[in-house]
Amino acid sequence: MLTTNPEGIAREIIGSLDTALAARDIDAAVELFADVSFWRDLVSFTWNITTQEGKDAIRGMLEAQLGAVEPVAIRLDESLPVEAKGGEISAWLTLETGVGRGEGHVRIRDGKIYTLLTTLTELKGFEEPIGPRRPLGAKHGHGKHRPTWKEEREEEARTLGFTEQPYVVIIGGGQGAMALGARLRMLNVPALILEQNDRPGDSWRRRYKSLHLHDPVWYDHMPYLPFPPNWPVFPSKDKMGDWLEMYAKIMELNYWTRSRVTRATYDEAAKTWTVTVERDGETLTLTPNQLVFATGMAGKPIMPVFKGMDRFKGEQHHSSAHPGPDAFAGKRAVVIGSNNSAHDIAAALWEHDADVTMVQRSSTHVLRSETLVELGFGETYSEAALARGIDTHRADMKSASTPYRLLHEAFVPMQDEIRRRDADLYEGLEKAGFMLDWGDDNSGLQMLYLRRGSGYYIDVGASELIANGSIKLKSGVEVAEIVEDGVLLADGTHLPADLIVYATGYGSMNGFVADLVSSQVADKVGKVWGLGSGTRKDPGPWEGEQRNMWKPTQQEALWFQGGNLHQSRHFSQLLALQLKARMEGIDTPVYALAPSHHTH
Numbered sequence: 001m002l003t004t005n006p007e008g009i010a011r012e013i014i015g016s017l018d019t020a021l022a023a024r025d026i027d028a029a030v031e032l033f034a035d036v037s038f039w040r041d042l043v044s045f046t047w048n049i050t051t052q053e054g055k056d057a058i059r060g061m062l063e064a065q066l067g068a069v070e071p072v073a074i075r076l077d078e079s080l081p082v083e084a085k086g087g088e089i090s091a092w093l094t095l096e097t098g099v100g101r102g103e104g105h106v107r108i109r110d111g112k113i114y115t116l117l118t119t120l121t122e123l124k125g126f127e128e129p130i131g132p133r134r135p136l137g138a139k140h141g142h143g144k145h146r147p148t149w150k151e152e153r154e155e156e157a158r159t160l161g162f163t164e165q166p167y168v169v170i171i172g173g174g175q176g177a178m179a180l181g182a183r184l185r186m187l188n189v190p191a192l193i194l195e196q197n198d199r200p201g202d203s204w205r206r207r208y209k210s211l212h213l214h215d216p217v218w219y220d221h222m223p224y225l226p227f228p229p230n231w232p233v234f235p236s237k238d239k240m241g242d243w244l245e246m247y248a249k250i251m252e253l254n255y256w257t258r259s260r261v262t263r264a265t266y267d268e269a270a271k272t273w274t275v276t277v278e279r280d281g282e283t284l285t286l287t288p289n290q291l292v293f294a295t296g297m298a299g300k301p302i303m304p305v306f307k308g309m310d311r312f313k314g315e316q317h318h319s320s321a322h323p324g325p326d327a328f329a330g331k332r333a334v335v336i337g338s339n340n341s342a343h344d345i346a347a348a349l350w351e352h353d354a355d356v357t358m359v360q361r362s363s364t365h366v367l368r369s370e371t372l373v374e375l376g377f378g379e380t381y382s383e384a385a386l387a388r389g390i391d392t393h394r395a396d397m398k399s400a401s402t403p404y405r406l407l408h409e410a411f412v413p414m415q416d417e418i419r420r421r422d423a424d425l426y427e428g429l430e431k432a433g434f435m436l437d438w439g440d441d442n443s444g445l446q447m448l449y450l451r452r453g454s455g456y457y458i459d460v461g462a463s464e465l466i467a468n469g470s471i472k473l474k475s476g477v478e479v480a481e482i483v484e485d486g487v488l489l490a491d492g493t494h495l496p497a498d499l500i501v502y503a504t505g506y507g508s509m510n511g512f513v514a515d516l517v518s519s520q521v522a523d524k525v526g527k528v529w530g531l532g533s534g535t536r537k538d539p540g541p542w543e544g545e546q547r548n549m550w551k552p553t554q555q556e557a558l559w560f561q562g563g564n565l566h567q568s569r570h571f572s573q574l575l576a577l578q579l580k581a582r583m584e585g586i587d588t589p590v591y592a593l594a595p596s597h598h599t600h
Contacts, residue, residue, distance in 0.1 A: 006084035007076075010091040013108055014076055021072045026062045030055050034112035038403040042119035043574050044095060044102045045069055046591035047581075049551040051403045051544040061591055068589045069097040074118075077103065088114070092397075099124055099586055100577070105401040117401045120577055126584065128186040130224070153252065160254050161286055166192040167583050169275050169288040171261050171516070174203045175222065176562040177294035178244060179569055181253040182223050183576035189583055192286065193248075193294075194259040194277060200248040201241030203296075209324030210348035211237040213565075214340060214458040216373050218381040220565035221392050222247055223572060233373070234460075264291060264516045266557060273557065290579055293512055294561040300511040302504050304336070307481035308488075312500065316482075319345060319503040325352035333357070334487050334495050336479060337503030338364040338434075339454055343462035345501055346471050357495050358466065359487070360475040363437035365456040366429065366463055367445050368422050375414050376446065381566075396570045404450065404531050404544055408443035415444040425459070428467030433475045440535040449564075450546070451531055451538035454505050508598075509560055510548070517558075525553045526596025528560050539598060547597070550575045552590050 013032060020029035033039070039058050040051040045065050052058045066072070076082070077092040084090075093104035095118055104118040122128065129135050139146060147155065160166055168184060170177045173195025184191040197203060204211075212234045213220060217227055225247060227235075235243070248255045256279060263276040275286040301320045309316065319341040325348045335346045338360035349356045367376075378384060380395040390398070402410065415438055419426065426436060437455060439448055448455040457463070465471040478490045486497040508529060514522035525548060532543040545551075549560050550571040561575055562568060581588050 006089045007082040007091075009111065010082045010089050010106065010108060011076055013111070013113060014074060014091070014093065014106065017113070018072075018074045021062075021066065021070075021074065024066060024070070026059060026066065029062060030059045032113050033058055033116075034109060034114050037112070037114055037116075038405065039116045039118070040400070040403050042117070042400065043577060044097055044100065044118045044120035047552070047578065047588040048590050048592060049545050049549075049571075049574065050592045051405070053403070053405060053544065065589065065591050068587065069099070072097050074104070090401075093118075095119075099581070103397065105397060107401075115401065115403060115406070117397070119397070119400065120574065123187075123577060123580060123584075123586065126187060126580060130186070156254065160190060161192050161256070161284065164190070165287050166190045166254070167288060168192070168290045168292060168579055169194065169273065169286055170292045170294050170561070171264075171275075171512070172294035172296065172562075173197065173200060173248075173255060173257070174294065174296060174562075175244060175565055176296070176568040176572070177292075178247055178251070178253060178255075179223050179572035180292065180294065180561045180575055181255070182247075182251040183572045184579065185252060186224075187576055187580040189576070189580050191254060192288075193253055193255045194261055194275075195255065195257050196260040198257055199241075199245055200255055200257065201244035204237045204241035204244065207237050208319065208322040208341070208345050208348065209326070210344050210351075212460070213237075213240060214369070214460075215564060215566070216377055216381060218383070218385070218392070218395075219377055221569060222565070223569050225250065226392065234369075261516055266291075266517070266521075266555070268556070271557065290557050290559065290582065292559045292561050292575075293509055295509060295512045296506075296562055300507045300515075302507050304479075304502055304504050306479050308484075309482045311484050312482045312486075312497075313484050314498040314500065316500040316502070319501055320506075322501055325349045325354060328499050329353045331355070331498040332486070332496050333499040333501065334359060334497040335501045335503055336361070336487070337501075337505070338362075338457065338475075339503065339505070340457050342501075342503035343457045343459070345503060347460075347462035347465055349499075350465055350471055354499075355472075357472040357474060357497075359477070359479065359489070359495070360435060360473060361478055362455075363435035365437045365439060365445055365448055366425070366434075366459055367418060367456065368425060368459045368463075371418055371422055372445065372458060375417060392569075396566070399566075400570070405542075407450070408439075408441055408447050411443040411446055412441070415439075415442050418444070425463055425467075429463055432467050432469065432473055434463075434466055434473060435475050440533075447533075451533050451535055453529055454537070509562070513555075513558070517555075521555050521558070523599040524596055525555050525558065527598035532597070541597065543594060543597075545594075547594065551578070552593055554593065554596050 052061045073096040075094045080092040082091040089108040095102040100120045100123045102120040107115040168191040170193045177193045216233050259279040272287045273291045277284045301318045332355045333349045335342050336359045346356045480488045480490045487495040508527045510522040528548045530538045532540045534540040
């Protein structure tokens with residue numbers, strides 16, 4: 001290596017990688033990587049979402065896939081700067097394979113590739129009609145009986161699902177489904193979204209009254225249509241519901257409301273699904289080629305079974321069915337659970353003059369919302385980031401560039417700063433008896449979310465109510481049974497109650513597969529979500545990526561789409577490209593299809 005300036009080093013190493021891949025010289029390509037190194041590929045090489053850890057794994061992937069994706073060209077992205085910090089050089093890349101184009105990112109340490117990200121962003125010949133390729137709209141010239149745009153949309157609504165079958169059916173109509181539907185629309189993939197509620201956005205409207213987004217607005221944009229610049233940092237759930245209803249219409253999504261799927265079966269020979277739908281009292285049958293479950297990352301509500309629940313004379317329900325606090329003024333409420341929903345519901349009940357007790361059965365990570373916005377999102381998703389030229393797409397790519405194996409390392413020092421900054425909050429909670437949790441390796445909120453999707457509360461005010469006793473707390477104790485007038489705890493404490501809210505979380509998404517397809521298929525697919533970290537509620541083996549999300553599963557033509565708004569936006573593009581490639585008959589040899597682990 002002759003040069004010593006960061007840009008020259010990056011150019012030389014990426015140039016050598018490009019040359020080696022073009023020549024199919026796998027030995028030369030692998031030698032450019034450090035002994036401890038990571039290649040995260042999002043669809044472009046593997047037709048999968050995978051991370052290869054170490055030179056042997058990288059070699060195995062290239063030996064299996066390089067011939068299928070060539071010719072390959074990887075270049076430095078000349079429009080973005082090469083950066084050097086603390087002995088590490090980072091640079092943005094452009095990517096081209098035989099069937100597609102994409103982009104990526106590289107980190108270089110001591111003259112070797114430490115991390116490499118490659119991601120597919122478009123298929124050749126099937127580019128999205130946006131920007132310079134946007135459609136004309138108006139039909140200039142002459143022609144008899146030409147339909148208008150409105151007439152074409154009405155005809156599509158009359159035929160799709162009836163005389164014409166969709167290529168993709170999406171079960172569930174929330175933000176994940178809409179993001180994917182918008183991506184598929186751009187790629188001209190016939191898709192139909194099935195939502196059992198009355199209106200798009202009802203999955204938000206029907207949640208508890210006080211719900212707001214917990215992630216900041218810069219993190220939550222939908223594809224193609226970002227939120228207006230005057231939107232609040234944390235929109236309310238009803239505001240979000242209205243936005244999604246508008247989004248479905250503006251993005252011209254084929255969206256059936258009041259449509260409940262009762263059964264789905266796959267014909268291995270015909271390569272089609274048969275999906276039975278109850279819609280407005282009518283039974284309809286759809287036969288798509290691909291079936292996507294977009295039923296929410298959290299999966300099915302977990303309703304606990306406690307002795308005596310049938311004897312309780314008050315009202316009891318899961319947090320997902322909580323109507324809000326209005327009817328419970330002056331009532332005694334017990335909230336079982338201590339994560340986001342439990343805190344939000346308990347605080348709203350207190351605000352409406354209920355007597356509230358929270359039962360905390362296990363420790364919980366707490367993080368002030370203001371601190372999270374500054375320390376967790378400020379570098380990538382904020383007004384300050386936008387001012388530095390980091391738009392949503394660049395922020396998404398920056399986030400994707402760090403392999404999950406390394407991600408927790410970035411969060412440990414952040415947690416130390418959070419503890420120092422908000423010491424008063426944690427001292428007050430501990431004095432109240434609240435059991436705090438920082439994650440198994442002190443990595444906090446982000447890794448708890450990625451590993452298990454639970455175990456935390458983003459504090460927007462309830463913690464102060466617990467600390468000062470406004471919300472009563474019983475911690476470190478299990479429920480013994482439900483009695484006629486309340487909750488009996490294992491330590492003998494009796495909590496009188498007119499209302500019991502079970503904020504007890506959600507199961508894996510493959511529970512819906514068990515209900516609608518079969519238990520056998522649900523177990524064939526295995527658990528959805530989690531990294532296999534071996535930490536609490538995220539059993540191994542190590543996956544390196546989210547289990548079964550946005551990528552092929554062990555059940556042919558069955559997919560999962562979802563996650564938070566950021567993930568729905570970012571990964572919907574990758575899932576849409578996989579579906580489009582299959583529709584067009586493009587060869588999609590999947591590398592390292594993950595085995596199933598942990599049944600539903």
